[in-house]
Amino acid sequence: MNGRIVAFCGSACAIAAALGLGCSEGPRCLLHAVSQGDPNPVVPADGLPPEVALQPANNNLDVTVHQGRVFLAFRTSGSHFASATTELYVVSSEDATSWRFEGRFFRGTDLREPRLLSWGEKLFVYFAVLGSDPLAFEPQGMMVSEYLAPGRFSEPEWFYQSGFIPWRARVESGVPYLLSYVGGENIYEVNGKPIEVHWLKTSDGRTFEPVIPAQPVVLRGGGSETDFVFLDDGSLVAVSRDELGDELGWGTRICNAPRDDLGRWECVMDPKKYDSPLLFRQDGAVYLVGRRNLTESGNYDLFLRDLSPAEQTHRYEGDYSSRQKRCSLWRVNPHERRVEFVLDLPSRGDTCFPALRRLAPDTVEIYNYTSPLDGPDLSWFESQLRETVINRVTLTFECVFE
Numbered sequence: 478m479n480g481r482i483v484a485f486c487g488s489a490c491a492i493a494a495a496l497g498l499g500c501s502e503g504p505r506c507l508l509h510a511v512s513q514g515d516p517n518p519v520v521p522a523d524g525l526p527p528e529v530a531l532q533p534a535n536n537n538l539d540v541t542v543h544q545g546r547v548f549l550a551f552r553t554s555g556s557h558f559a560s561a562t563t564e565l566y567v568v569s570s571e572d573a574t575s576w577r578f579e580g581r582f583f584r585g586t587d588l589r590e591p592r593l594l595s596w597g598e599k600l601f602v603y604f605a606v607l608g609s610d611p612l613a614f615e616p617q618g619m620m621v622s623e624y625l626a627p628g629r630f631s632e633p634e635w636f637y638q639s640g641f642i643p644w645r646a647r648v649e650s651g652v653p654y655l656l657s658y659v660g661g662e663n664i665y666e667v668n669g670k671p672i673e674v675h676w677l678k679t680s681d682g683r684t685f686e687p688v689i690p691a692q693p694v695v696l697r698g699g700g701s702e703t704d705f706v707f708l709d710d711g712s713l714v715a716v717s718r719d720e721l722g723d724e725l726g727w728g729t730r731i732c733n734a735p736r737d738d739l740g741r742w743e744c745v746m747d748p749k750k751y752d753s754p755l756l757f758r759q760d761g762a763v764y765l766v767g768r769r770n771l772t773e774s775g776n777y778d779l780f781l782r783d784l785s786p787a788e789q790t791h792r793y794e795g796d797y798s799s800r801q802k803r804c805s806l807w808r809v810n811p812h813e814r815r816v817e818f819v820l821d822l823p824s825r826g827d828t829c830f831p832a833l834r835r836l837a838p839d840t841v842e843i844y845n846y847t848s849p850l851d852g853p854d855l856s857w858f859e860s861q862l863r864e865t866v867i868n869r870v871t872l873t874f875e876c877v878f879e
Contacts, residue, residue: 482820484509484762484808484874505761508878511806513870516823519573519844520551520867528578529553529566533864536846539646540832543595543624547573547834549844550591550602557827557861558611559587565604567591567630573834573842573869580630582622585609592646594682596653600624601682603643603655604633614662619643621683637677637685645704645755653679654688658701664721665794667787672696672721674703676740689740696742698723700730704756706763711736714763714811716754719746720777722790727778729754729767731814745814750777750797751807755831757841759874762808765816766843768829769805770797798858804829804845806872823850823870826860840873 520535531553538551546569554563564583568576580602582588587607594601602622608615619641620633641657648654660672674696677685687693696703700717707713717730725746732744751767758764769775777797781789804824808817822831826848834842846867848860855863 482511482513484511484764484806484817484819504763506759506874506876506879508876509759509762510875510877511819512873512875513820513822514873516850516868516870517573518866519549519869520553522574524570524575526568526576526578528581529568529576530564532562532564534827535867536827536865537589537591537830538832538844538846538867539591539593540834540844541593541595541600542834543569543593543600544598546571548579548593548595548600549576550593550604551846551867552589552591554587556611556863557865559607559609559613559615560611561585561587561609563587563589565591565602567593567602567624578628579624580622580628582630582633586617590643592643592655594646594648594653594655596648596682599682601646602630603636603646605642614665616640616642616659616661619657623682634683636683641675642701644702649707653682654705655679655685656703656705658703661701664699664701664790667721667790669787671698671723672701674700674717676705692740695734695740696730696732696744698725698730699727702752702754704754706756706758708763708811709761712811713739714756714809714814715742716751716756716765716767716809716816717744718750718752718754720750720790720794722778722786722793726780727789727793728776729816731809731816733811733814746778747816748774748776748778748780749816751816753804753830755833756809757833759839759841760876763811764819765807765809766804766822766829766831766833766845767807769803769818769821771801771803799856801854802826802828802857802860804831804847823847823868825850825854826852827857827863827865828860834869836871839875840871842869842871844869 699721705715
């Protein structure tokens with residue numbers, strides 16, 4: 478599955494800069510050749526420790542490097558849907574092949590969205606607690622556990638506010654950030670209530686406060702899963718999955734905020750829905766890993782404006798679930814708030830919950846879950862009832878036009 482794909486950033490300002498026309502905005506690399514390696518199995522695989530008891534569905538995951546070891550957290554359950562049998566495991570490795578058991582979390586209800594945060598000498602895992610009804614989305618809140626020693630995490634504790642889901646934890650310039658959201662159940666109940674995305678930071682890994690004092694909410698409407706990166710000038714770009722819909726439509730909000738007013742997120746709507754968004758920088762450019770809908774347009778928003786907002790939400794959910802999927806690499810133009818397709822990762826069926834480990838300045842390793850690559854290429858809904866596995870694949874970026 479090796480391949481070499483060219484990724485181009487279409488910013489007119491950036492192109493002008495490259496041609497010496499005096500415009501200084503834009504990324505440092507306008508054109509990357511992206512090479513993709515073959516997928517390597519992680520879960521299941523021979524190198525897992527005996528303490529890990531896998532179930533058929535292995536999905537929601539995160540990865541980080543802490544004190545020289547690769548830490549992987551993942552969910553295992555009977556299917557993609559909520560279950561009382563769900564467990565979260567944390568394992569670590571020196572070579573990403575032979576893994577050591579580090580922790581197990583079980584509460585007799587569904588657990589999701591494990592998020593690892595390595596900060597100085599400390600390592601934390603955050604996760605969401607939900608219900609056990611496979612036909613409902615019942616967020617109860619977020620828990621945190623601290624890594625104490627090999628094979629031992631602290632007893633999980635509730636933190637922040639009830640009903641929240643953690644989405645992305647990252648350290649930027651020494652500051653630990655967490656993006657989380659509340660009201661996710663409104664997507665499926667379609668009760669007219671909005672979702673709120675909170676942008677938080679911490680000074681101890683356990684208690685969180687708004688990045689912008691007295692302003693925890695950076696998005697209110699249909700956006701839920703959200704990630705961000707800072708740009709060189711101190712401004713930020715963010716993407717937020719918008720499945721519920723709002724005044725901008727349905728799909729994904731592409732947002733930016735100026736460095737002197739980081740709490741003012743201004744967004745446009747992309748009609749595609751990049752589920753499970755992961756943003757990262759490469760040579761100054763911004764890349765996104767997120768789910769791709771295999772239709773002619775790839776859109777989530779079908780623009781059925783003759784229907785009510787609630788009817789549109791239900792119609793779009795049903796159509797989207799019936800389609801095949803991929804997990805894909807995209808390039809984000811932060812100034813035009815536009816997303817461009819680059820390539821598909823090895824993926825099909827029920828797929829896309831990416832995590833990133835940087836191997837070298839020009840190489841990253843993407844951990845992701847997928848339906849078996851040698852199995853049938855089924856719709857997303859059909860695949861969520863079946864087996865899923867976790868693989869890792871390397872992406873190498875060669876800048877060919879600066």
